[in-house]
């Protein structure tokens with residue numbers, strides 16, 4: 083009764099969405115558990131099923147995707163379609179029934195083509211994304227189960243560890259050293275402490291007992307009670323984190339600008355034609371319909387579909403090569419990437435870390451060091467590092483026996499150490515294990531092999547440092563171990579890490595990954611420069627790249643970076659390939675500096691410390707086994723942690739770019755030229771060069787012919803270098819190929835009018851046949867910069883192109899076309915047309931060498947950016 087009462091008054095209803103007043107954390111654990119009718123041991127699966135049905139999936143992304151109906155509606159609202167529908171209405175009202183029917187058919191067909199393709203493409207992309215879904219450890223039926231986060235319901239009790247993504251909104255039931263990165267929510271870059279409440283906070287930013295979906299736990303561990311899921315969470319929770327923000331890339335912006343430019347030109351041209359026709363007293367309705375048809379022909383209406391389909395086909399092919407694409411646009415970014423920054427462990431090494439030694443300060447094996455390190459590794463909470471696993475793998479587990487934890491300060495990447503307050507047989511000590519320099523600066527004494535303690539003076543410190551440097555130069559990773567007596571100490575804070583006794587080191591090896599060297603060379607050959615950004619010590623990083631035989635140049639440490647301004651850093655990053663001992667924040671700064679220098683930057687990493695840099699990079703990459711926060715921040719996930727796979731992915735990215743450019747080239751040259759010639763001709767000859775219906779059919783068949791473009795392959799030459807959006811490139815192409823096509827068009831018009839004195843119907847039939855043939859076939863010329871016959875088009879493209887052409891010719895040259903106003907043509911005229919087509923294609927093939935592809939296409943910006951590498 084009491085619980086029910088407090089549910090009404092104090093604790094808000096589950097799933098209430100009144101964001102500003104929704105202070106769900108105010109009551110603390112007990113009342114909150116009561117309010118959602120849950121227990122510390124979690125829900126039963128029966129309860130969970132029932133709640134899932136009531137509250138829905140813990141996922142708001144699905145609502146964002148439009149259904150088929152939404153997609154159709156959106157297209158009906160487009161201006162182009164609206165004009166067409168108006169045109170249909172005018173035709174209907176004036177009794178032009180064939181136009182009416184055909185316009186409607188064209189609207190229906192183009193929308194269907196577009197929607198079906200795009201919907202299928204998105205469905206594929208979504209299915210792929212699901213395969214890298216994030217899971218959470220949930221207490222159900224009293225046991226921990228690993229469930230996809232969308233299955234969570236209010237009342238669930240979830241175990242979180244450092245590196246996990248907070249799966250929904252809720253409160254902390256228990257915590258140890260838990261800190262969350264809430265930058266997404268508050269803009270606060272530093273992680274905030276989380277502990278059970280009530281905190282009494284009136285503002286979400288101060289609610290230390292609340293956890294918000296989509297943020298990440300970056301250290302320690304916590305048990306949370308889920309209170310709000312899905313759309314009821316503060317900011318769409320998990321979905322926000324998973325949908326890497328879709329900021330348009332330079333390529334997308336360029337494409338959009340081009341689209342807008344063409345639309346403007348279209349409006350201008352069409353209004354001009356209409357006006358001219360009206361001034362010269364041509365029939366009003368016919369002129370209007372002709373102008374509309376021209377507008378339809380000029381609009382690159384298939385562009386969005388071609389882009390989506392190209393990208394999603396790219397995503398599919400990348401999935402075959404074990405790369406899952408979360409953000410489709412990232413495929414372009416991957417293709418245009420010219421610098422790839424990578425962390426060390428797992429991408430350049432095997433990530434099979436083994437403990438090879440536990441040494442005292444004299445450099446001899448020491449069981450005491452193993453015992454201290456193992457106790458620290460076993461008792462530390464928070465991130466389980468592979469180094470800890472390696473310590474506990476062999477004799478370590480036994481060495482740690484008997485020790486119990488009193489308190490600890492978990493690992494984090496800024497501190498680079500773990501401290502535990504531990505006790506065994508009445509002896510209570512603090513053990514600190516971490517990066518050697520972190521332990522050394524906190525030590526005042528050293529422990530000799532016979533157990534005596536002597537002061538750590540300057541010569542002794544220098545000897546320790548020299549030993550560390552020697553091991554690191556052999557590629558060994560070192561952790562130092564220190565301790566001090568702590569009788570009576572109950573709690574541990576950073577003050578408790580001072581006055582240590584330096585005991586010795588644990589030595590680890592992590593074999594270099596044999597395949598990495600070849601992969602880096604492949605990337606280099608593809609114009610992508612690799613840089614290593616590691617939290618590990620400089621000599622270790624240098625030894626590794628030397629072993630792998632990687633090209634490398636220059637080194638910056640976190641220490642040096644700390645002293646640099648952002649602009650000083652930007653000045654240096656271009657010429658430095660190795661970065662060592664860097665903090666997560668510095669990884670981010672390095673990526674930003676590279677971007678500021680005009681590079682397209684990819685970053686691949688797997689740790690909590692990598693997540694900010696992954697998010698900041700143009701292409702954020704992570705691997706399947708990475709921590710949740712890293713995977714959530716990434717645009718793409720490699721299922722096999724292998725840089726070679728990435729080289730394949732880059733190929734894919736460049737290919738989709740190449741295919742989209744094929745469409746753009748077709749649109750800006752042949753199609754645009756055709757429509758332009760027709761507009762001009764319509765003013766020079768006393769009748770319309772094509773009836774409005776014929777223009778529309780022409781356009782529909784042309785669109786159909788291009789549906790195969792996303793399937794096409796790209797020449798090796800096109801995928802050899804990173805590409806950027808290059809307007810000058812497109813302009814040059816248009817200015818060469820456009821006039822060529824216009825010259826042929828006008829030649830055709832002149833022949834038809836003057837030599838053959840063609841009747842209007844004959845003229846139109848001939849022009850329709852010729853323009854369809856040239857327009858469609860020219861794709862085989864301009865799809866490659868190489869001689870057309872040396873590059874084989876994909877069979878789907880061949881099928882769509884030749885299929886559309888066959889239909890066009892059937893209509894124009896057989897009685898089937900009679901209803902559309904087509905008439906039989908005399909053989910001499912047909913022969914002349916055939917000669918014109920052959921002549922045009924031949925000339926196009928010849929002229930394209932100026933219009934396309936000198937070898938350094940699209941490289942001007944990039945080559946400037948990488949000049950610092952000297953090669």
Ligand SMILES: Nc1ncnc2c1ncn2[C@@H]1O[C@H](COP(=O)(O)OP(=O)(O)OP(=O)(O)O)[C@@H](O)[C@H]1O
Pocket residue numbers: 425426427467469470493495498499500515516517518560561615616617618619689691
């Ligand atoms: N479990 C641990 N206990 C104590 N210290 C640790 C532990 N794990 C890591 N460290 C220290 O923190 C440093 C940074 O961690 P780590 O090497 O994982 O960073 P990173 O940037 O991810 O490196 P990499 O490039 O190899 O992936 C380590 O070099 C080590 O000195």
Ligand SMILES: [Mg+2]
Pocket residue numbers: 425426427688689
């Ligand atoms: Mg790492």
